Amino acid sequence: MLNRRDMLVGGAAAALAGSISETRAQVIATAAQGQRAISVLSDGAFEMPRSMLARDIPIETIAQATGAAGPSTSVLNVTCFRQGDQVIVFDCGSGSNFLPGTGKLGASLEAAGIAPDSVTHVLFTHLHPDHFWGALDDFDTPLFPNARWHADRREVAFWTDAKVYEKLSEDRHAFAAGAQRIVKALGETLELHDAGSEWIPGVAAFDTAGHTPGHVSFELKDASGPVFVLGDALTHKIASFAHPEWRPTSDHDADLAVATRRRLLDRAATEKAQVIGYHLEGGIGRVERAGNAYRFATPG
Numbered sequence: 001m002l003n004r005r006d007m008l009v010g011g012a013a014a015a016l017a018g019s020i021s022e023t024r025a026q027v028i029a030t031a032a033q034g035q036r037a038i039s040v041l042s043d044g045a046f047e048m049p050r051s052m053l054a055r056d057i058p059i060e061t062i063a064q065a066t067g068a069a070g071p072s073t074s075v076l077n078v079t080c081f082r083q084g085d086q087v088i089v090f091d092c093g094s095g096s097n098f099l100p101g102t103g104k105l106g107a108s109l110e111a112a113g114i115a116p117d118s119v120t121h122v123l124f125t126h127l128h129p130d131h132f133w134g135a136l137d138d139f140d141t142p143l144f145p146n147a148r149w150h151a152d153r154r155e156v157a158f159w160t161d162a163k164v165y166e167k168l169s170e171d172r173h174a175f176a177a178g179a180q181r182i183v184k185a186l187g188e189t190l191e192l193h194d195a196g197s198e199w200i201p202g203v204a205a206f207d208t209a210g211h212t213p214g215h216v217s218f219e220l221k222d223a224s225g226p227v228f229v230l231g232d233a234l235t236h237k238i239a240s241f242a243h244p245e246w247r248p249t250s251d252h253d254a255d256l257a258v259a260t261r262r263r264l265l266d267r268a269a270t271e272k273a274q275v276i277g278y279h280l281e282g283g284i285g286r287v288e289r290a291g292n293a294y295r296f297a298t299p300g
């Protein structure tokens with residue numbers, strides 16, 4: 001008898017058969033780091049008003065600096081790699097309840113040949129909907145049935161605090177309700193950790209709070225040089241690099257996020273790290289110094 005998961009997989013396979021080229025494009029970048037083969041998978045993309053890139057800056061200035069007017073497209077990049085018999089995923093997309101154009105991680109995993117039941121660890125940068133709501137499938141069961149889930153202790157404490165609604169504007173209340181529902185569903189498979197430590201062997205979290213109160217980024221350690229999985233510490237391929245001082249409306253603590261961005265950009269440039277941003281078009285790149293600021297350099 002078909003169970004609910006079989007039905008989901010069957011549906012995804014049927015969808016794949018009709019659009020092979022589209023699904024291939026959903027593995028958007030790959031990189032090697034020593035023994036690790038890293039893939040960046042797409043969960044889709046959404047459009048957002050360009051004014052969200054900077055509060056207090058005229059829209060004409062934002063359009064000129066970012067080279068376009070009108071809405072800004074925000075891609076969603078989920079990073080994953082194998083390490084021995086572990087399969088590790090960073091953040092897990094929006095699921096089907098957030099915004100049109102997102103929730104495509106399942107099809108991208110198929111395209112990459114990664115079976116959901118093979119995933120052993122999921123590490124979260126933060127608990128915003130586009131990173132966390134994909135943890136549950138359409139039937140509210142965990143997308144990765146055999147995974148351990150890992151999140152920052154401060155981040156989980158913030159979103160599950162009974163008083164969180166007093167700290168958020170009304171348009172963000174759904175973020176908290178969603179986070180609380182998923183934290184509850186993951187139950188004891190969700191492990192809490194502190195920034196500044198290795199959450200699993202070879203993968204250390206470091207503090208990049210500001211976008212959310214407990215936001216972390218990850219350093220994949222290897223003798224061949226670091227890879228940083230940034231999450232939303234840098235969210236736009238031009239604005240976050242050329243204007244780290246801009247204060248996006250999506251940052252919870254805008255001033256702290258600016259300080260975090262400056263420190264992170266300096267460190268990534270100095271250490272010549274490969275960086276992967278959840279919303280950075282092109283997936284994997286490096287941070288280069290450019291005048292008094294920086295730019296995102298992607299291969300090719």
Ligand SMILES: [Zn+2]
Pocket residue numbers: 128130131232278279
């Ligand atoms: Zn995000």
